[in-house]
Amino acid sequence: MPAQQKPDEVTVQGIKEKLDNFADLENRELTAASGTGRLLFIKSITDPQIINRSIIAVFYEMNDPAAFAEYLAHYPGSKAVEDGKQAMDLMLGGYACVEVEGRLIFFDALKAETSGVSETVTESITQGPSDALTENLAVNLNLIRRRYQSAELKMESMLLGNISRTKAAILYDDSRVNHQVLEELRQRLQTLRIDMLQASGELEKYISSDKIRIFPKTIVTERPDRVVFNLAEGKIAILLDTTGFAMILPVIFNDFFVAMDDKIQLPFVGRFLKLLRIMGVAMTLWLPALYVAFTSYNPEIIRVQIALLIAGSRATVPYPSFVEVLLMLIMMEFLTEASLRLPRAIGPTATTVGGLILGQAATAAGLVGNIMIILVSVVAISNFMIPLNMMSFSIRVLKYLFVMAAAAVGLVGVVVCLVGFTMYLCSQRSFGQPYFKMFVLDSLGASDSKKGGGS
Structure with missing residues (x-):
């Protein structure tokens, strides 16, 4: 040197x-x-x-x-x-x-060109605070410290990126955090060698220890109240300058199905809503695969009336059921991506009208069955029940693996995929912590009693 x-x-x-x-x-x-x-x-x-x-x-x-x-x-x-x-x-x-x-x-004399504090966009809420994080690190720290007025809330700062020189702040409650996780995070950040860093989701890829990842190991959120809640649970938050999102770690699989509304609702209602989201994930993963399995391989499992109904709706379809499923799922992906990329003024209208016309025309032409249209609609709706987008995107991709397994060997393939899916989740770790820990006490009062639990 x-x-x-x-x-x-x-x-x-x-x-x-x-x-x-x-x-x-x-x-x-x-x-x-x-x-x-x-x-x-x-x-x-x-x-x-x-x-x-x-x-x-x-x-x-x-x-x-x-x-x-x-x-x-x-x-x-x-x-x-x-x-x-x-x-x-x-x-x-x-x-x-x-x-x-x-x-x-x-x-x-830095000039910080940022937007003011606005309402959340990607994580909507019906009750509770609606302000979102901004691109200004100082403003974000203000939003969090106003809510977490404790002398135990510590902050460490560093610069990341050889070219971007992005300011990063590490927040944690010193009395609750798992210090082994904190030390591991420090080591990963100190050994990070990148040129540009502009988003929290981008940082998640760089500090992950897994070469191949199916599920996110950190939460990326725009809600300061979610950050504060997780800090109180002993987790660590990383805030970056120039981005309006924070990264929370370590996390468990269950954390991705928790909406901030659940903390405001009555406990029974909150758990019921979380159960609905888990059922939605199951329907997203299994419904298309089960349709292929029952239609092409195992029609004897379902009732005769339902089997005849499906066969009647597919009487004019000229190709196997898995082609029908893949065609409609991919068309739904096109509509979803178009709704995200089109201008807000015309996006919802264009995709809604396009979906109606496509579904009606495809059914009238005999290219797909009526039941397939219903199934794809249910899959699309249930996938959007997941509160956090990163997990939602992972589930969107994973359902095609179940469909291909069902197309290969029927219901046996679906069961094998489900067992492999569960085994994979059980083997995963988020910064050394068990990832597939579903049944945990998620009320703030119960979390407060656990000092230093890294979840």
């Missing part, structure tokens, strides 16, 4: 040479009756109001370069550099370089 520059080798001229061809680099000389100074900053990432109010105006009002240098040195956020690399990192991070009385002082 090259030797570090000495502090006296860091000069404004040296910084200008390293920032050569920066069209938005501003180099100004400050001249007063009592002395001069120099100001260097990158216009596109610094706030001109901060520079005018806190640097330029103060320089001319004080009319004393020595006192001005002391003012800057003691201002919150100001830093003195130790080497040239640190000076470049600060300049590219939104700091202004001020040279006065032979001293170089870096003043925090």
Whole structure:
């Protein structure tokens, strides 16, 4: 490694040479009756109001370069550099370089272009707080600390990404967190070698120990109340600057079926709603596969009336049942993706009308049966019952594995897939913690009694 520059080798001229061809680099000389100074900053990432109010105006009002240098040195956020690399990192991070009385002082003047606190979009709620995390890390920390007013809530910060230099904050309750999990997370983040990091979901891929993953091992959420609730359960939250989502770890399979509404409802109602979501996952995974198995391999298992009904609806279908299922499932995936990508003004209308026309036309032409249209609609609706999108996407993909197994060997293939699916979940770990732990006490009161439980 090259030797570090000495502090006296860091000069404004040296910084200008390293920032050569920066069209938005501003180099100004400050001249007063009592002395001069120099100001260097990158216009596109610094706030001109901060520079005018806190640097330029103060320089001319004080009319004393020595006192001005002391003012800057003691201002919150100001830093003195130790080497040239640190000076470049600060300049590219939104700091202004001020040279006065032979001293170089870096003043925090970052311009944070972010949206204000808005309502949640991806995780809707019928009761409770509706504010969402923003792209500003300071605002997100404010939203969380307002809700979690405890001296045990600790925060560690670091920079991730060689190019992006993304600010990351690690939050945890020191009296409840599993310190082995915390230490493992620190080691993974410290050994992380990436250039760009812009999203919490992207970080989840980099710090995971599994090469092949079917299910998410962390929760990515935009809700500060979900972050606070999980912190109280002894979990760890990672917040990134420039993204309005937080990452929570470690997690268990059961956590992905918990909506924040469940904590507000009566306990019996909350558990009933969670049961509905688990039933929805089962229907998403099994209904298409069972349709293929019962239609092509094992019609004797179902009642005769239902078997005849299915056979009658498929009388005009010219291909096997698994082709029919795959065709309709893929068309439903097309509609789902189109509804996400189209502009909000026309997306729901276009996909609803398109789905109705496609279903009616395909049935009238004899390409698919009427029961298949009902089945695909049920599968699509039940898949959207999962509160967190990352698990919803995993289930969307996994159902095709069940369909292919049913197409190969019928009901036996579905059972084998189900056993393999369960064995896979039982073998998984989230930062060393058991992943498939379904039946746990999920009330906040019960969680409070477990100190340091990493779940």
